[in-house]
Amino acid sequence: MANSKLKRRLNKNSFHQLTSDPALFIGVILILASLVLFIVYPLYAAAKLSLSSDGVFSLSQYQYIFTHSYYRKSIMNSVMLGVIVATLATFVGFIFAYAIAKGKIRGSGFFQSMAILPIISPPFMFALSVILLFGRNGLITAKLLHLDTSGVYGLKGLVIVQVITMYPIAYMTLVGILQGIDPDLETCAMNLGAKRFKTFFTVTLPLALPGIFASWLLVFVGSLTDFGNPIIIGGEFDVLSVRAYLEFTGMGNLPRGAALAMLLLVPTVGVFFIQKYIIKNKAYVTITGKSSRRGSTSVTKGAKNGLFIFTLLVSLFVLLFYVTIISGSFIKLWSVDWSLTFKHFVYAFDVGLTTLKNTLVLAIVSTPITAVLGMVIAFIVVRKSFAGKQVLDFLSMLSYAIPGTAVGIGYILAFNKAPFKLSGTAFILVAVYVFRNVPIGVQGGIAALKQISGDIEESSTNLGASTAYTFRKITLPLVRPAFFAGATFAFVRSMTAISAIIFLVSARWNHLTVLILAQTEIMRLGAASVLSFALIVVIMVFTFIIMKLTGLKQSQIFGTTN
Amino acid sequence: MEQNNNENYLVLKDITKVFSDGRGNDVTAVDNISLTIKKGDFVTLLGPSGCGKTTTLRMVAGFELQTAGDIALADKLINNVAPFDRNMPMVFQSYALFPHLTIFENIAYGLKIRKLSKEVIMNDVAMVSQMVNLVGLENRYPGELSGGQQQRVALARALVLKPEIILFDEPLSNLDAKLRIQTRTEIKRVQQMMGITALYVTHDQSEALSMSDQIVIMNRGEIAQVGSPEEIYNNPNSSFVADFIGNANFIDANVSEIGSDSLTVTVQGKSISVGKTTEEFSEGEEVSLAIKPEAVDISLEPTGFLGKLDVSSFLGSITEYKIEFENSFIIAIHSNTAGHTMKHFKMGEEVHVDFNKDFFHIYKK
Numbered sequence A: 001m002a003n004s005k006l007k008r009r010l011n012k013n014s015f016h017q018l019t020s021d022p023a024l025f026i027g028v029i030l031i032l033a034s035l036v037l038f039i040v041y042p043l044y045a046a047a048k049l050s051l052s053s054d055g056v057f058s059l060s061q062y063q064y065i066f067t068h069s070y071y072r073k074s075i076m077n078s079v080m081l082g083v084i085v086a087t088l089a090t091f092v093g094f095i096f097a098y099a100i101a102k103g104k105i106r107g108s109g110f111f112q113s114m115a116i117l118p119i120i121s122p123p124f125m126f127a128l129s130v131i132l133l134f135g136r137n138g139l140i141t142a143k144l145l146h147l148d149t150s151g152v153y154g155l156k157g158l159v160i161v162q163v164i165t166m167y168p169i170a171y172m173t174l175v176g177i178l179q180g181i182d183p184d185l186e187t188c189a190m191n192l193g194a195k196r197f198k199t200f201f202t203v204t205l206p207l208a209l210p211g212i213f214a215s216w217l218l219v220f221v222g223s224l225t226d227f228g229n230p231i232i233i234g235g236e237f238d239v240l241s242v243r244a245y246l247e248f249t250g251m252g253n254l255p256r257g258a259a260l261a262m263l264l265l266v267p268t269v270g271v272f273f274i275q276k277y278i279i280k281n282k283a284y285v286t287i288t289g290k291s292s293r294r295g296s297t298s299v300t301k302g303a304k305n306g307l308f309i310f311t312l313l314v315s316l317f318v319l320l321f322y323v324t325i326i327s328g329s330f331i332k333l334w335s336v337d338w339s340l341t342f343k344h345f346v347y348a349f350d351v352g353l354t355t356l357k358n359t360l361v362l363a364i365v366s367t368p369i370t371a372v373l374g375m376v377i378a379f380i381v382v383r384k385s386f387a388g389k390q391v392l393d394f395l396s397m398l399s400y401a402i403p404g405t406a407v408g409i410g411y412i413l414a415f416n417k418a419p420f421k422l423s424g425t426a427f428i429l430v431a432v433y434v435f436r437n438v439p440i441g442v443q444g445g446i447a448a449l450k451q452i453s454g455d456i457e458e459s460s461t462n463l464g465a466s467t468a469y470t471f472r473k474i475t476l477p478l479v480r481p482a483f484f485a486g487a488t489f490a491f492v493r494s495m496t497a498i499s500a501i502i503f504l505v506s507a508r509w510n511h512l513t514v515l516i517l518a519q520t521e522i523m524r525l526g527a528a529s530v531l532s533f534a535l536i537v538v539i540m541v542f543t544f545i546i547m548k549l550t551g552l553k554q555s556q557i558f559g560t561t562n
Numbered sequence B: 001m002e003q004n005n006n007e008n009y010l011v012l013k014d015i016t017k018v019f020s021d022g023r024g025n026d027v028t029a030v031d032n033i034s035l036t037i038k039k040g041d042f043v044t045l046l047g048p049s050g051c052g053k054t055t056t057l058r059m060v061a062g063f064e065l066q067t068a069g070d071i072a073l074a075d076k077l078i079n080n081v082a083p084f085d086r087n088m089p090m091v092f093q094s095y096a097l098f099p100h101l102t103i104f105e106n107i108a109y110g111l112k113i114r115k116l117s118k119e120v121i122m123n124d125v126a127m128v129s130q131m132v133n134l135v136g137l138e139n140r141y142p143g144e145l146s147g148g149q150q151q152r153v154a155l156a157r158a159l160v161l162k163p164e165i166i167l168f169d170e171p172l173s174n175l176d177a178k179l180r181i182q183t184r185t186e187i188k189r190v191q192q193m194m195g196i197t198a199l200y201v202t203h204d205q206s207e208a209l210s211m212s213d214q215i216v217i218m219n220r221g222e223i224a225q226v227g228s229p230e231e232i233y234n235n236p237n238s239s240f241v242a243d244f245i246g247n248a249n250f251i252d253a254n255v256s257e258i259g260s261d262s263l264t265v266t267v268q269g270k271s272i273s274v275g276k277t278t279e280e281f282s283e284g285e286e287v288s289l290a291i292k293p294e295a296v297d298i299s300l301e302p303t304g305f306l307g308k309l310d311v312s313s314f315l316g317s318i319t320e321y322k323i324e325f326e327n328s329f330i331i332a333i334h335s336n337t338a339g340h341t342m343k344h345f346k347m348g349e350e351v352h353v354d355f356n357k358d359f360f361h362i363y364k365k
């Protein structure tokens, strides 16, 4: 009774904070409105289309999908692929994380880079390399082993490229968790008589389990929603994301395409909720007490060597793919005529220079918008209290959970007519970049702001600093790494986007990844290699510039978000 | 033989530990120390932070391999025994409780590894829980316990293995002052009851003085002195030990005369006679005299040396006086027992300082 009264009073107060601060009030309203317009509304448009037949509500699309083995097969395929890739990528990511965090193997710096390198690569660069190496005219399969094979197209090839593309997700999720496991715990287990093996299985692994679970789910969703790799190397192996695209754009069956995209939404939103509400609460509280934080002795020399060899082999394998793309750019006709040439460059720049420029311009325009918006939302969520704050928090993170395919379809449906006639414009692409990437900035910002306890700012005030001074000298420097990490991620993701923007590009505003895809489909692999190579160079140069300008380290940029 | 085994139960011989970071920056954490520990003794490694206590303890536990030297337990070299085979449970400063296991599972961890039967495990855990007063908390997780309770779980987890020897690394440093004193009597009681040999690391002198049979004072990776608490307190062998263990006052003096079994030194033109030590002094040499605060007396009667009262602090059972003396400060402590009334002096007042001359120790400067 008294309790509910108190609650009501608190609510009133928090509403009061909003109305008594007009700038905050207007800001929140504007942000909420844009989140609704660019995240909720397109999703609603796609859902509505998939759930109607001749203008009335109907489940007929879904019924059709589930009663035809042709579609059921692609669902099964997607799930099977997801399970295999999630398991293998988590395994590889775990080994990297363990080798770096616990094994302290030689060359940790190199392996850290290798563990995140695939993130900054174009979406189907690995698929392209795999074709060059293992395809019908592959260097290894056809030339060295004289196999006549197309086996690389389909499940096998997809598993290879997706594992390579996604083990960094697992690594980034797990490395922090493994580093967070106090070495004293492992030392103590051994002190109590547990052999190293036993220590690993009774202490280290159980403590990492929530992280392993989280990483598995993230990769599973990543594999499920991946579009770039399956469309290039999927072959006969039909998956949901590609099917939705082909149905929607190829066959012009918009409702069925939308329904297939909606099906992708089920697992992604499910994982989103599991992440947000279950795993977070499951994480073990760290026990107070001062840890000696000494290197744990839980990894033997032999195990260290094993870890070193494994990570080295994976790294070399990944590097081989890069070398392949670079060589592919210079070789006249792969597997037929190995002579060196610049003609792919000439051709690629002929067809691609404008697109490269446009891609870059849009990425550069959307990056600061994304980063600032993310930080502003984070600031409001952490520091302000008002009714409806949860809604803001939820909506800003939601787009993370929506598969690109569903976003693309939703945007087309929502923005092809008045009052929001945006299709074909640069604006729609910028909107996609901003609202798809803003969750990363929000998440990083929230984490950074939460670390700054109120005490820190209060003590600054207490020492005589004005609010503005405190913000400039205390708050800002502390959130700076998170801000630039968010910006870099936004840039990289804008440059490597495909699954959503493939629905939205136009002749005027094309995207480089779409162009690479087109070149690959017409088997101009040399040109595709050149364009991929160019994309990698642009991303690396950008990351390098950010690092130089801000003085941040690579691990600060790619380690604060996951 | 048996006798010898008990006297030299745990032996560290010429132990050195050098950490190198691979870039040529070597840190000698422990520098050629030797130590013999009697069975059943409570031995403390005491010294300032960074002097090598933890490193020494971790070498005994087997987590660090010494760069040189031998460690023997009951006449057997254990240099090459793996840490998990040493059976020397350690109570960590961080407690190192397994956050994913309940209190019961934490305590039972070592027993399960030793593949004991379920009944034995239940029984032993119950017994130890009783002993350290954890009954009723068995099903909780470490995160749900207070600091003091967590500390007792860490202790129980070690005790349940019924070890011959138990290692402690500053186990009380995360507790508040009152709990710290309570828990140290607790640890001592259990150790004596079970007849366990204890090697205990601390930087807190009152902890060391109150708990130990033997104190090993360490300084910069070396052993400065070994002895019983009384020996160390009353006869510190160096100015470092005198300062560290007794908060001694140091007074500058000049050697004026060397007798057969005593020395005469001059302070403020007055002669003081002090007992000889093993160190050699020469006439005219500048030396340091160490004297504990409780051996310093002050009064208004012109009996001794001249000083000026800087500040006095009433601390309940004692009163502490800070006195300006010979361009530096010394501390005097008076006990406020019934019968003695507290002496009242004014700040900045000239006072006369007297020393209980039996308590002087002389050290080279």
Ligand SMILES: Nc1ncnc2c1ncn2[C@@H]1O[C@H](COP(=O)(O)OP(=O)(O)O)[C@@H](O)[C@H]1O
Pocket (backbone or CB within 6 Å): A294, A295, B019, B020, B027, B028, B029, B047, B048, B049, B050, B051, B052, B053, B054, B055, B056
């Ligand atoms: N793993 C290590 N690597 C390098 N130096 C170390 C390591 N462990 C301890 N040291 C150094 O050894 C010295 C002694 O440390 P420690 O044994 O922890 O001292 P104490 O426990 O007495 O405070 C310190 O200078 C410390 O920096």
Ligand SMILES: [Mg+2]
Pocket (backbone or CB within 6 Å): B050, B053, B054, B055
């Ligand atoms: Mg220590």
